[in-house]
Amino acid sequence: MPWNEPGGNPRDPWGGGNRGPDLERSLRRLRERFGRLGGGGGLFSILLALALALVLVDSFTVINARQVGVVLRFGRFERVLPPGFHLKFPRPIEAVTKVETTQVKSVSDQVRMITNDENIVLVDFNVQFQVSDARKYLFSMRDPEDTLRQAAEAAVRSVVGANTMDTILSAQGAELVSKTRDALQKTLDGYDCGLTVTEVNFQNVSPPQEVKAAFDDVNNAREDKQRIENEAQAYASKVVPEARGEAARITAEAQGYKAERVATAEGEAARFEQILQQYRAAPDVTKRRLWLETVEKVLAGTTKVIDGSRGKNLIYLQPEGGAAPGAAPAATGTASVSAPGDKP
Structure with a gap:
């Protein structure tokens, strides 16, 4: 006799009576529910509800303050959404790609080149950039960052390679950085890629290790x-x-x-x-006066004066600062004085 037959079966695991769960009844109810869902209208209602829920969820999008949204309708560009809450057609009609426009990205690389004075130099550079046009950034090129890296290397080579090593290593290197940034931005504008260069830095400019000793000597x-x-x-x-x-x-x-x-x-x-x-x-008077002036000048520098008269007198004159009185006068000079026209 089975344990679950009516009656007082002592082998009833639930202790007899209706105190335990009715498994058959629970299974029966579950089959009835699945039967109703499997009907013609039940499954369609569930699928329709799921579809409506997906449509409602995918009919709006939220763009952060640092982003813009690029809307594609059937894979074709439709519009750009600014930051905020926006309604749209659900997928697959419209899809939104969010692009960071305020984030500053950077790429770095190292190039080896020959300068204008035929020196080898290593340049480690870093380029910082932002997305200025999300549409161009997504659709103008396949790999924008790799394109930027190659364009930056070309700009560095064109600017640095056109200058001498002294110019590169001197204070004029800041001008080279500015020229490199302008050249890179001009190239990117030609590519129409929607990128804006914010900063270019030469982190290290030095000769290669192989020629560093010779470069130091120079x-x-x-x-x-x-x-x-x-x-x-x-x-x-x-x-x-x-x-x-x-x-x-x-x-x-x-x-x-x-x-x-x-x-x-x-x-x-x-x-x-x-x-x-x-x-x-007056010729006579003038000659007489000239003679007197001349004699005055001559006698002023002599120590002896000889009178040219017939008396033949010798007159000693003590020169200023000369010998003491009584000493023999020094015969340093002799002047003979006679008037014009006198006979010796």
């Missing part, structure tokens, strides 16, 4: 040359002004001497003209 020699040139310029800056000052002093002295001689000559000429006029007016 730099040391260049620094020595510059140092010697600076010392020479400093010496020239010191000596040249001194020489110019000395030349100016000599020139001024010569001009003063010239002016003095000219003035003296002009004075002598004027004096001679006056004496000539006096001589023409």
Whole structure:
């Protein structure tokens, strides 16, 4: 006798009565429900409800503040959605691709090139960029970042390769960075790729390790040359002004001497003209006066004066600062005085 037959079966696992769950009844109800769903209208209602739910969920989209949405209708560009909440047709009619427009992206690379003065240089550069046009960014090229990397390398080669190593390593390197950024942006605008370059940096510019020792020797020699040139310029800056000052002093002295001689000559000429006029007016008086003036000048520098008169008297004159009284006078000079026309 089965345990689940009516009656008082002592083998009933539920302890007899109707206290346990009715499994048959539960299975029967479950089959009835699935039977109703399997009918003509039940399954269609479920599928329709699921479709409506999917349509409602896919009929709107939310664009973040850092994004824009590019809407494609049947795979063709339709419009661009700004940040915010937007309604759209569900897929597969319309699909939205979200693009980050405020995020700053970057690419880095290293190039080895020959400069204009035939030196080898390694340049590590970094390019930062943003998406300025989401439509062009998605559809103008297959791989925008790889295209940007190749365009940046071309721009670096064209700008750096056209300059010398000294220019690249000097303070003018900032101008090269600006030129590289402009050249890269011009190339990207030609590609119409919807990218804007915000910054270009040369992180490291140095010669390759293979030629670094020779390059250091060249730099040391260049620094020595510059140092010697600076010392020479400093010496020239010191000596040249001194020489110019000395030349100016000599020139001024010569001009003063010239002016003095000219003035003296002009004075002598004027004096001679006056004496000539006096001589023409009174020749004897003028000759006598000239003789007296000459004798006065001569006797002023002599230590002895001899009287030219017939008395033959010798007169000793003590020169200023000469010997003491009573000492023999020094015969340093003798002047014989006689008037014009006197007989010896």
